[in-house]
Amino acid sequence: MSVPALRILLLNPPHTAIGSRVPREQLPPLGLLSIGGPLLDAGFAVELLDAEFGPMPIDEVVRQVVERAPDLLMVGHSGSTSAHPTIARIAARAKQALPRLRIVYGGVFPTYHWRDVLSREPAVDCIVRGEGERTAVLLAQALARGEEPAGVPGLAYRRNGRIVDTGPAEMLTDLDQARVGWELIDHDRYSYWGGMKAVVVQFSRGCPYLCSYCGQRGFWTRWRHRDPVEFAQELARLYREHGVRLINFADELPTGSRKAWKAFLEALIAENVGLTLVGSTRAGDIVRDADILHLYKRAGVIRFLLGIESYSEATLQTIRKGASVREDQQAIRLLREHGIISMATYVVGFDEDGDRDYWNSLRHLLRYDPDQIQLLYATPHRWTPYYDSVAARKVIQTDPRKWDYKHQVLATRGVPPWRVLLWVKAIEAIMQLRPRALYRSLLHPDRDVLRGMRWYVRMGRRVWLRELFEFFFAGGRTRRGPSVEEFWGASLAEHENALAKPQRRRIPIRTLPQA
Known part of the structure; x- marks a missing residue:
């Protein structure tokens, strides 16, 4: 028609x-x-x-x-x-x-x-x-x-x-039935990782874990993945036909299925293309895959971001992270052993933190020894369970444009905003300027790791200075802001799952024939 x-x-x-x-x-x-x-x-x-x-x-x-x-x-x-x-x-x-x-x-x-x-x-x-x-x-x-x-x-x-x-949309059970319109862009205009021609992709959507603060999990409603071999072939085409060199995974959890992820890695290795892969995953999946991390490296994985979130086991349980401190440390060690950069994201502000909590955070991160560090501020989303737990806390940033995880938005009773900022910036500086980090940024023997470390230092320095400037000269904070609920409205947590769930249909995972 x-x-x-x-x-x-x-x-x-x-x-x-x-x-x-x-x-x-x-x-x-x-x-x-x-x-x-x-x-x-x-x-x-x-x-x-x-x-x-x-x-x-x-x-x-x-x-x-x-x-x-x-x-x-x-x-x-x-x-x-x-x-x-x-x-x-x-x-x-x-x-x-x-x-x-x-x-x-x-x-x-x-x-x-x-x-x-x-x-x-x-x-x-x-x-x-x-x-x-x-x-x-x-x-x-x-x-x-x-x-x-x-x-x-x-x-x-x-x-x-x-x-x-009109009610919720039904989710796509087969992610390969809808293709990405790559022809709409000029690939020469897009780059990442220090000038490498780059694209953003999704191998999977969703996450089966119940982290209470996550603003993405319910949007996708159920974890699903693409056909591993077809996905590898698509990335190889982008490399051969458009000169793409860097693949940035937008997935919350690309490694969610060991079988599917392993099939993808093997298929991409078989394509024999010089791609560099960066993304995010959970520490538990890295520990689970200790025996196939060599495939990660051969396929081109150079960095994984790990959500560490907190030093406190009690806080991790409260936000339903489903992880442990020991597992996080083990994942960072395993990535380093296989020549893969670890970036630890750490969130401040889940609780009414005091100075001792920030000191403990620094000690905790030093023990972890990640290659890269990114500190973020707790940012409640109205459709998450975490929103209910902070609905009565005061908002100090009423400009929604700054609800981007890099600005303080929630008040804390124990520490004023300026001191929170100094703790955050001090932790970042100490982590990136400690001798081990400097060695990895200046003298690391793996050229791919060295490139990634130097790129992040250059970009991180500019972000670090920009955050200081914005706080003191363009902050726009308020001392007597509304509560979170007064600012955004009543909780929407009961509507967290955005899609109607179809009947489960098992999609077979296609793998390459063994030689």
Whole structure:
């Protein structure tokens, strides 16, 4: 059946977060490309405007939207909460310039805050809730036919002044059925890891663990993975046809299935391409895979980020991390033995920390001895169980653009914000300037490790200084802020799972034939 002409513009808005602005490198917007592929395959004219380059001023973003004059503007960002104010401004300006333009908004934040967005942002016409590949196509087809999309699950929109909820979208059980629209980007513009041509990919979606603070787990609802061999072949094509050298995994847990992950590593090794892989996983999976970590290295894995989160076993239990201090230490040691960089992320502010807690955190991290360290601030999301535990705590940062994990947003009774900052910056400096870290950054014998360490030091130094500058000169904090619940509203934790779960269907894992 033919589809009437409908011109669609995918917009990746400029992001204000420190992590987006400080690096001089850009990664492609995987979420938008993931819906772009199915839309192209459905016959729609699709174009991408990536306003992260520059970053593009809002005036220029609106000018380019008007110049392209699409029928449908689809906008979203991976930094969902902190990008929302910018998206709202762009939507209002674009609608004013093009009153007939339909604006569709997707991502994690609007998936859960859809009632608030549709009530407060009249320029936004429709919200895609949850995974967008199937929903975006069905929505575009309905609009192209001039029909109301009431029968498309996974939407929220207005009808006659009332908000319509079409229910949750059904998740994709087969992630290989929807392809990424790589043809929408110029690969030469995107790089990472010190100038290496790069892309962002997903081998899997979701996470089976119950960490109470995670803002992503419920969005994907269930852990699933792509066909390991087909995925390896896709990465090899990106290498051979587009010169991609760096693969950044967006997965919460790419290693969730040992069998599937091992099959992927073996398939990628068989492709014999010189790719470098970076991503995140859990320490437990590294310990589990101690006997196949040599395959990680042969396939090109150079760094894994491990969420350490806290030195306190009690805190780890409270936030339902499902990990142990001993396991974390063992994972870091195993990665080092196999020439893989370990980055430890550590979150401050889960509890009402005092000076002794920060001192213990430093001692704890020194014992861990990770190659790289990234300290983050506890940032509650309204749709997570953690939100309920901090609903009464005071907010000291009322600008949502700074709810990006790199700014303090919650008050602590024992330590004022300036001292929290000094503890965080001191811990980072001590960890990166200790003799072992300096050796790995200056003299490491593995050239791939040395490159990664030096790149991170260069970028980390700039981020470190930027955070100090913003705190003292552009902080925008308040001493008498509202409570978390007063600021964001009542908890949405009971709606944490964003997708309707289909019946379980076992997808066989394809592996390469053994020689």
